[in-house]
Amino acid sequence: MSALRQLPNSALVLLLCVLLGSVAGAFAEPVGEAAYAIGQIYISIVNMAAVPLLVVAMFFGLRQLMGLPRPGMRIGTMLMLAVGLVALCAFVGTVAGVAAAPGLHLSEAAHAQLGRLILSSGGDAGEVRMALFSQAAQGTADHRLALTELVPDNFYSALASGRALGILTCTIFFGMAFAALSAEQTKVLNGIFESIYRTLEALIDYANLLLPVLVFGTAAHWVAHTPREILSAMGGFIGVFLVSAGVLCCVALAAIAIRTRVSLLHAAACLRAPMLVGFTSGTATGAIPHTIEAMSTKLGFSRGVAELVVPFGAVFLRAGSALYFALVASFVAHLYGNSLNLSDCVMICAAATVAAFASAGRNGVAGIAAAGIVLSLLRLPVEAALVVFVAIDLICDGPRNLLSLLSTCTVVALASAGLQLDRAANPQQPAAPYGDSVIVRLAFTRAQLAMVALCTVVAASLIVVMGIGVGAR
Structure with missing residues (x-):
């Protein structure tokens, strides 16, 4: 069983699955579609565990963090670092999009192919609806909706509908109240949270056994359903995005290596398992158990900080999405012949940062829809443009998740400043799964x-x- 668990962490195995999946997509499409369906089951299982894992991890992580030196300043540092890294990625995406201008010099054939893709999607992408009456009432309703998204009046309703911002607000309030209680008052509840937390981690860990099947099916699905003309037309955008994401990932790895005083290769080797899972799984939560283990046991950072920041960052720290949204806005603006001035660039950077946080808790196509926030501010066609990017989402999803994962690890590394290394004294002896709680037999x-x-x-x-x-x- 231990050998089977190592398969999702092997780059050679995953590369072999990509090659075999590409062959299956070209010559045995039903096999590839069956594997792709199994892979979607894997994503559903991981997403199912994401919200309860976030809630329990926030409770448990805040409790541990309150016992560290200067907890208030440390929490503020985490939040500022998270916002700063997302804004930095949005800034890099804006600069790269303006400098490279991937959508500016497309050929007539590329324009024609993109136009055919938009038209073949059907619907009313170019139709604009205007409300002539009750605009003030509509605006009031929108403000109320935004307020209930941030501060819901019913926590269970927010959980049932998957409203990530509302879940975060309720979790922080409850977690801070829970952390303010004494250890004697929360001994039993602390053990329950610990057990639930480890159970959800184990569920994701077991679900990761299906990762090679997901990689195989995704490669087959991509080869079978992605037109070569789209890749040719979007090649400039894909190239700029991959290069920008690769550079930022290297910068994040360098920051972690400097913080731990190890070489860049050693830091990359310690984070190999979570990087592979994050790059290939298609979801940001699949790598949570591996990331916590790598940052605490292998790299020696505080486990309390890692257990608080990693689940939170997997859902809300969307640095890769910020980079992607900024490049999407620049590409669409150049595609429609709009020149970007300084005010437009500032607007793209700010809107991409907001859109990255607005996409919290969403993966795949649902996350791409948040790019409409940036495009609508620039008065660019949202529906028509998003159809194009949905066609290449499978290529960009892995680098987005990888950049977000390494940004989360960077926050853990920087927020652990001043803490002693939290390595286990005896790694052969497993930690008690219920902490200090009393077990009734x-x-x-x-x-x-x-x-x-x-x-x-x-x-x-x-x-x-x-x-x-x-x-x-």
């Missing part, structure tokens, strides 16, 4: 068990007799 003697069995038989007989009597009447 029920022990019965044979005589007590016989008495319980006799009472059960007598009770069952009485119920049968009563039933017969009621039926006879």
Whole structure:
């Protein structure tokens, strides 16, 4: 079983799955589609565990963080670093989009192919609807909707509908109140949270066994359904995005290596497993257990900080999405012949940062839809443009997740400043899964068990007799 668990962490195995999946997509499409369907089950399982893992990790992580030196300043540092890294990626995407201008010099054939793709998608991409009446009421309703998204009046409703911002707000409030209680008051509840947390981590860990199947099916699906003309037309955008994401990933790895005082190759080797899972899984939450283990046990950062920041960052720290949204806005603006001035660049950078946080809790196509925030501010066609980027999403999804993952690890590294290395003294001895909580054990003697069995038989007989009597009447 241990050898089977190492398969998702092997770059050679995943590369082989990509090659075999490409062959299956070209010559055995039904096999590839079956593997792709199994891969979607894997993504559903991981996403199912994402929200409860976020909630429990915030409770448990805040509790541990309150015991560290200067907890208030450390939490503020984490939030500022998270916002700063997302804004930095949006800035890099804006500069790269303006400098490279990938959508500015497309050929007539490329324009024609993109136009055919938009038209073949059907619908009313170019239709604009205007409300002539009740605009003030509509605006008020929108503000109320935005307020309830941020501060919901019903936590269970926010959980059921998957409103990530509302879940975050409720979780922070409850977690801060929980952390303010004494250790004696929260001993039992702390053990319950710890057990739930480890259970969800184990669920994701077991689900990662399907990762090679997902990689195989995704490669087959991409080869079978992505037109070569689209890749040719979008080649400039894909190239700029991959180069920008690669440079930022190297910068994040260098920051982690400097913080741990190890070489860049050693830091990359320690983070190899979470990087592979994050790059290939198609979801930001699949690498949470591997990331916490790598940042705490292998690189020596505080486990309390890692257990708080990593689940939070997997959902909300969308640095890769910020880079992607800024490049999308620049590409679409150049595609429609709009020149970008300084005010437009500032607007793209700010809107891409906001859109990255607005896409929290969404993966794949649902996350791309947040790019409409940036495009609408520039008065560019949202629906028509997003159709083009959905066609190449499978290529860009992995680098987006990888950049977000390494940005989260950078926050852990920088927020752990001033703390001693939290390496386990005896790595062979596993940690107690229930922490310091008291485990209640029920022990019965044979005589007590016989008495319980006799009472059960007598009770069952009485119920049968009563039933017969009621039926006879």
